[in-house]
Amino acid sequence: MLLDGARAPGAKILVSGGSRCNVTNTTVTDRDFWGGKPSIIRRVLRAFPVEDTVAFFGEIGVSLHEEAGGKLFPDTNRARDVLAALLRETDRAGAMLLAGHRVIDVVRAPPGSPGGGLRIVTDRGEMTAAQVVLATGGQALPKSGSDGAGFAIAKHLGHTIVPATPALAPLLLDAADAMHAAVSGVSHDAELAVWIDGAVSIRVTGSLLWTHFGVSGPVALNASRHWLRGRLEGRTVAMTISFRPGARFDDADADWQRRAAANPKASVQATLASMVPASVAAALLRQLSLDGAATLAHFPRDARRTLSRALVESPLPVTGSRGYTFAEATAGGVALDEIDAGTMASHRCPGLTCVGEVLDVDGRIGGFNFQWAWSSGFVAGRALAAG
Ligand SMILES: Cc1cc2nc3c(=O)[nH]c(=O)nc-3n(C[C@H](O)[C@H](O)[C@H](O)COP(=O)(O)OP(=O)(O)OC[C@H]3O[C@@H](n4cnc5c(N)ncnc54)[C@H](O)[C@@H]3O)c2cc1C
CATH class of the missing domain: 3.50.50.60 (FAD/NAD(P)-binding domain)
Incomplete structure (x- = not known):
């Protein structure tokens, strides 16, 4: 029965x-x-x-x-x-x-x-x-x-x-801090790292969808339980996003230098838009207060390194999840x-x-x-x- x-x-x-x-x-x-x-x-x-x-x-x-x-x-x-x-x-x-x-x-x-x-x-x-x-x-x-x-x-x-x-829940981002509203509806591959007590606890890779409330898509859903469990346990939890899955800072920075040598007249914004969707490129540059119109030849070293760092490890200001109503699992x-x-x-x-x-x-x-x-x-x- x-x-x-x-x-x-x-x-x-x-x-x-x-x-x-x-x-x-x-x-x-x-x-x-x-x-x-x-x-x-x-x-x-x-x-x-x-x-x-x-x-x-x-x-x-x-x-x-x-x-x-x-x-x-x-x-x-x-x-x-x-x-x-x-x-x-x-x-x-x-x-x-x-x-x-x-x-x-x-x-x-x-x-x-x-x-x-x-x-x-x-x-x-x-x-x-x-x-x-x-x-x-x-x-x-x-x-x-x-x-x-x-x-x-x-x-x-x-x-x-x-x-x-x-678990498998969309994540809310701090409205004051994040760029999600500007790129709502855009998706691309990303790697999310969940940091527990200052160290990376897990990295997950997959498609990410920016939304009006924060982030969704398979990679955000998979990461959600790790962030939520960390918080439940009273640990210090943070999340970062990499727009270049698998790459680390040195890889990203060397890539910019290669591109600058190969194509010095290209703009930073256009070059970035060849790596991530154009709207994400614009939002990222705005968030970092970097001049996207600068050519790669005139892109200062400090600015280049700031962008390389942001590409592989930008803070994602997660404030919570959308809860059980929108979660796919517990x-x-x-x-x-x-x-x-x-x-x-x-x-x-x-x-x-x-x-x-x-x-x-x-x-x-x-x-x-x-x-x-x-x-x-x-x-x-x-x-x-x-x-
Ligand atoms: C939106 C969404 C999409 C999903 N998509 C997928 C997918 O594509 N692939 C995948 O693998 N997983 C998916 N999942 C997860 C998957 O649906 C669940 O893991 C799975 O259904 C769990 O099966 P279950 O039988 O243990 O529980 P459930 O499917 O939750 O079934 C439990 C049943 O118990 C009944 N019940 C609960 N309490 C009582 C009670 N007190 N008295 C009588 N009856 C009760 C409920 O009415 C329900 O019928 C998805 C989940 C959601 C929410």
């Missing part, structure tokens, strides 16, 4: 991947995830790897194709076909789906209770069960029905909840080391199993979060079917 608080289950599948549902990725390893123990994540992924996901969806009538970055989408490019196939399969397997049944709590039933050891309290009455699978998701997109209630249920049943933050959740990696069963509460995003696992963008849901769901289902 499947209880879902939402009247129309699968809301997240419908909105996922721009309504096309990025079902999984050609290559998924534990390095694509953050949160709980990598060894547990690895074991769960190995039990139901990508090939099995592709075969499963093929069997239920959803063939997949690959796109940039190894992302796998349904051939029809319609998320609703993925949901329809899963609901058909739920029915074929003989599961009873009770939509519009919100679970308020799950409590241990008194020993010897008829029906099982767990009492499920819903907004439509109570029932008991020997086995309960908690698949409530995290807190991202709360209007879909995943609003963090699962964390409270798991906590009542004895689990440690690793404090949650949004970092934190049920502590993974309290779960048996071979069955997803709880070490804390007999009869309880936890799967998916309610656990302290969050993947980067590209189909990884769904793969975690498929793999952990399979591991739980196999164990429960085996009794």
Whole structure:
């Protein structure tokens, strides 16, 4: 019996991947995830790897194709076909789906209770069960029905909840300090570095989208959880952007010198606009108070070095994220080391199993979060079917 608080289950599948549902990725390893123990994540992924996901969806009538970055989408490019196939399969397997049944709590039933050891309290009455699978998701997109209630249920049943933050969330920039408003709507490749207590903790690379509130796009979404976790832990957190992914100051500065030698009459602005979108070039020069009309031959050394530094390490004044309403995932959740990696069963509460995003696992963008849901769901289902 499947209880879902939402009247129309699968809301997240419908909105996922721009309504096309990025079902999984050609290559998924534990390095694509953050949160709980990598060894547990690895074991769960190995039990139901990508090939099995592709075969499963093929069997239920959803063939997949690959796109940039190894992302796998349904051939029809319609998320609703993925949901329809899963609901058909739920029915074929003989599961009873009770939509519009919100679970308020799950409590241990008194020993010897008829029906099982767990009492499920819903907004439509109570029932008991020997086995309960908690698949409530995290807190991202709360209007879909995943609003963090699962964390409270798991906590009542004895689990440690690793404090949650949004993950894969657009980032807000300080309006007084940043150039985003001037370049809203522009995107380009970038490398973001998250600094924790004065040292680079992680660098992520990908497409960045400037918006009216700050930054979005895959690279900003991937970086968000690191900034938010650092802040949650009370650390000193900062973020910098490199407009030349992979390059460091010396590379960038040597590049300017080469360009100056090769093309001394070119303007700084035009040269910069050959590296980044023209509007970004103009905004960057304005922010640095540099004269873009100067020719490379007359570009002072100090100014050149200032620009080289800014190209590879400009401060990005992040003030926060757009929160769970706009996040695609949740970092934190049920502590993974309290779960048996071979069955997803709880070490804390007999009869309880936890799967998916309610656990302290969050993947980067590209189909990884769904793969975690498929793999952990399979591991739980196999164990429960085996009794
Ligand atoms: C906008 C958006 C786009 C995304 N795109 C992608 C993508 O393309 N690829 C990808 O891999 N990942 C994507 N994700 C992430 C992915 O959707 C989630 O990681 C995944 O859906 C998690 O699956 P889950 O089953 O654990 O939880 P969920 O999908 O959140 O499902 C939880 C279910 O539990 C129900 N529920 C919660 N609490 C209760 C309760 N108390 N009582 C009864 N029912 C309850 C909810 O109604 C919901 O139906 C996206 C997420 C968002 C928000």
